[in-house]
Amino acid sequence: MAETIRVLVPEKEVDKRIEELGKKISEDYAGKQVHLICVLKGGVFFMCELAKRITVPVSMDFMSVSSYGAGTESSGIVKIVKDLDEPLEGKDVLIVEDIIDSGRTLFHLMKILKERGPKSMHICTLLDKPERRVEDVKVDYVGFNIPDEFVVGYGLDYAQKYRNLPFIGVVEGVE
Numbered sequence: 001m002a003e004t005i006r007v008l009v010p011e012k013e014v015d016k017r018i019e020e021l022g023k024k025i026s027e028d029y030a031g032k033q034v035h036l037i038c039v040l041k042g043g044v045f046f047m048c049e050l051a052k053r054i055t056v057p058v059s060m061d062f063m064s065v066s067s068y069g070a071g072t073e074s075s076g077i078v079k080i081v082k083d084l085d086e087p088l089e090g091k092d093v094l095i096v097e098d099i100i101d102s103g104r105t106l107f108h109l110m111k112i113l114k115e116r117g118p119k120s121m122h123i124c125t126l127l128d129k130p131e132r133r134v135e136d137v138k139v140d141y142v143g144f145n146i147p148d149e150f151v152v153g154y155g156l157d158y159a160q161k162y163r164n165l166p167f168i169g170v171v172e173g174v175e
């Protein structure tokens, strides 16, 4: 069977939800500057769209991490591949992710970043798979809770493909 993509969340719904999240974040951060941290690569599409809808002052930084561990299951202990350019001290930080699955990546990343002395630190994710959670991470803003299926689009890849899809889809027809 050829590889096909089934739409899980259509583009219009994603856009509408990002609009709502931008509004809520703007209300919650009223009178402050929000410092968005994008976890590359997947988070980049969501962060750009979200940032455009936030009405309080926004600054942005980017980091890239990789999980490593023994065997097939990642330990989630994160290695920083590209660190942030700016210090976090005194900033109201909002980490922006495309998806939270086991929660391991964010659990370890939060520990590292909290040591840098931000004034506050919260998490915003486009997608959440709560069924898959292994580490307890408190997620403050969630676009969509989704079932345990492998999704692509809006920054998410399958073998580095499909990140550019403007909707959330499920890859079908692969072994």
Ligand SMILES: O=P(O)(O)OC[C@H]1O[C@H](OP(=O)(O)OP(=O)(O)O)[C@H](O)[C@@H]1O
Pocket (backbone or CB within 6 Å): 039, 040, 041, 042, 043, 076, 097, 098, 099, 100, 101, 102, 103, 104, 105, 106, 156, 157
């Ligand atoms: O909750 P977890 O089980 O830790 O999984 C979530 C992580 O997996 C994805 O990144 P990925 O490693 O696919 O990197 P990419 O964004 O560069 O594709 C996603 O962007 C999160 O960082």
Ligand SMILES: Nc1nc2[nH]cnc2c(=O)[nH]1
Pocket (backbone or CB within 6 Å): 099, 100, 101, 149, 150, 151, 152, 156, 157, 158
């Ligand atoms: N592309 C992709 N990456 C993930 N990382 C953790 N869960 C997923 C998923 O469903 N899709």
